[in-house]
Amino acid sequence: MKLYFSPTSPYVRKVTMMALEVGVDDQIEHLVMAGAGPDSEVANANPLGKVPALVRDDGSTLYDSPVICEYLDTLHNGDKLIPASGEDRLFVLKMQALADGALDAGVSQITERRRPENEQSPGWIEHEQKAQSQSLTEMENNVAGLGNDVTLAHITFCAALGWFDFRNPDWDWRENCPRLADWYASYSARPSAMATEPKDPV
């Protein structure tokens, strides 16, 4: 399998943490992208031009990160990181959507701030900040429910919080989210989290 990869993308990090947790990372070749977008090479595998995108050995492709994680979870015989059915499954998928959504709102703010100053919309940035901050409150309220057995929800929470620290180190999200902060401090010590910490390319 080949994975269109960026070392700074939190969505790619999700997929890589998932692959490490389920023991299939050594089956994945990383195609490191300098940039993504609909005009980039990534569009060969994902018409949206977004990473992560996975090319399977038969040439078929999968995207986006939730779908790739779902696929990786089928490739091993150990405990599944996405429950097969019922309320447990819905909870994990909902928590994934929540943390992915908080990330989407963070990425959207950065994208807006990178536009020429006279084209930026302060109203849009405020809109996305509110969505992000409400999502964090919901993560704080649900973190105790994640439990000790690692699931895709844990992985997505870690990817989101790690990226917030990486891209916005001055933002003290921990102040209003003490349970999330404690959980993150402990989860970040997992080998899959330590091996995938976001970093700018040298």
Ligand SMILES: N[C@@H](CCC(=O)N[C@@H](CS)C(=O)NCC(=O)O)C(=O)O
């Ligand atoms: N929902 C997607 C989001 C992927 C995404 O936004 N990737 C960003 C990098 S962090 C990207 O490739 N952006 C390029 C672009 O939008 O042109 C997922 O979960 O995989």
